[in-house]
Amino acid sequence: MEIASHSGASLAEAQAFLERYPDVQAIDIVLTDCHGIGRGKSIRRHELESLYRSGRAMPSSMFGQDVAGDDVDDSGQVLNDGGGDKRCWPLPGTLGMQPHSQRGQVLVSMYNADGTPFSAEPRHALVRQIDKALAAGYRPQGAFELEFYLIDRERDAHGKHQPARYALSHRRSLNRNTMSVDEIDEMSPFFDAVYEGARHLDVPLEALISEYAVGQYELTIRYRDLLRAADDVIIAKRLVRAVARRFGFEACFMAKPFGQQAGSGMHLHLSLADGTGENLFGDRADGTLSPLMLQAIGGIRHTIAETMLILAPHLNSWRRFASVLYSPASDTWGIENRTVALRVPETPGSARHFEHRVAGVDANPYLVAAVTLAGALKGIEDHLDPGPAAEGNSYGNTRAAHLPRSWLDAIDRLDDSEFVRQVLGESLHQGFVAIKRAEWQRLAIDVSEAEWDLYGFVI
The missing domain is CATH 3.10.20.70 (Glutamine synthetase, N-terminal domain)
Structure with a gap:
């Protein structure tokens, strides 16, 4: 039927x-x-x-x-x-x-059965926030950047995971080669196949760079409707994984696969447009920043502590914050400053927007977009002031006292958050907290090799 x-x-x-x-x-x-x-x-x-x-x-x-x-x-x-x-x-x-x-x-x-959205599905939570924005006259626009590692199936002499060999020459690099175009050329057969797949899957992949670690890369996705931007992440990650397997290596979307190397983030670029498509975050006629955008940033700063479990959902996610290397575990904001959590890129005029840099690439894009948009809308509704922009290197700043200090702390914060409960809905909020507590318990009782190495025969 x-x-x-x-x-x-x-x-x-x-x-x-x-x-x-x-x-x-x-x-x-x-x-x-x-x-x-x-x-x-x-x-x-x-x-x-x-x-x-x-x-x-x-x-x-x-x-x-x-x-x-x-x-x-x-x-x-x-x-x-x-x-x-x-x-x-x-x-x-x-x-x-x-x-x-x-x-x-x-x-x-x-x-x-009655056609209503199933309440425990994350995508529906984002749809509800988008509907709220539309009712207020705002059309959310966005794009994600994905950082990830390509990993060899063969482990090194110490039994550790290691970066993949190049797809073109099959050599192995031991250097960072940050933003090296030759590094990209060495992996070009793989990325050519990724871009070809993206064309058939209607995922508008754009710039590709060699990132700040051996075997780490970043793909950017074209700016568009926020819901479809989140869909793009799901399709793109599955595409990269599948193509990697066919080249004999694996794609890794852990937030921190190597303790001494850079973590992998999933940066969300966000703005609001009106019904005609005009960017409401665009600069004012005198060149100053949009008050609407500043209020949105204020709202995210106000709610970020409660949403950290969404942005960093796994034990490994919190390892990314152990080193502040391009991984801001803060609620700071600034203009063209990559050491802050909420960065306003130097794209003046009608293209102005902000970038949320806290989420790891292991996070669910629907949930990240939902809580980010919800925070922005709260800031606009309540006319929240973001405070002064950070200047210089903010990595040296002490982590704000109101932010969670650990994964378990973040679980507790989200569990107690009425804001997140309203964003996710009761069923999804309950289920997400329960799943994360079970995951924490599962890992809390496991004894790692690192613990054996450090404590096993010396205490």
Whole structure:
């Protein structure tokens, strides 16, 4: 039976895809969980039109799982309502072909039987904040930057993970080569394949640089509608991982895979436009910064302590803050200053916006965008003053006393936050906290090799 799509997807999109790619025999349908991990299944070609006509049933318990896919009983999503399925619908504009695997791919979103959004899904939390912004006359625009490492499958002589060999020459670099164009050339076969995949998947990948560590790179994504910008991250990360496997190495999106090297962030660039598309964060006629943008920054500074678990959701996320190297664990802001949390790039005039630099690349982009936009809207509603801009190197500043000091502290802060509860909704807030507590407990009882090395036979 055909049902009106709750996601707004059109059967014509599926039919156009099948006509354009007559040789594609399978399509991955991807539902993004609380961690930003894609869960779902691969369907056959003849099932695609059915997906668009009547959706696809999948278990809602996927939103009650930890990163390993294990159920967390206290999440409120495990065997809820007898463990029945909810219906997932394809998201418009996300159906594309993966040339590296010759399979299609489409993102899906989960809905209740009555067509209402499933409350524990992170993407719906972002949609609610965008709807709130639209009701106030603002159209959120954004883009993400993704930092990541390419890792060799072969470990070094000490059994440690190491950067991948170059795709072109198969040499191994031991130098940072920050922003080296030759470094990019050495990896060009890999990145050429990534850009080709992005073209088929309609992800507007733009600049590529060699980052501040051996084997670390950064991809930027074109500025556009904030919801689609978050979708872009999900598609781009899956694309980079899949292509890396086919080149014999792995893509690593941990926030801090190497303790002595730079961490990997996921910087969010954000602005608000009016109904005509004009940037409301653009400079005033006299060249001064937009009061609206300053209020938005004030709102994020006001709420950032409560949202740190969203920005740094895993134990490893907090290792990124142990070294302040381009990883601001603060609520500072400034103009063209990369040592602050909220940076206003030197793009004057109508292109003005700000960059939120705290989130790690391991964070869920839907949740990061949701709490960032919510903080910005609160700042505008309450006319919050961001305070003076930071000058010079702010890494040397003592971490603000109101910010969480640890992962567990961040879990407690988010658990107690009425602001985040309202942004996420009761079900997602409860589930996310429960999952993070279970993950903390799982790692708290594990004894690491580092502990053996430091304490094992000397105390």
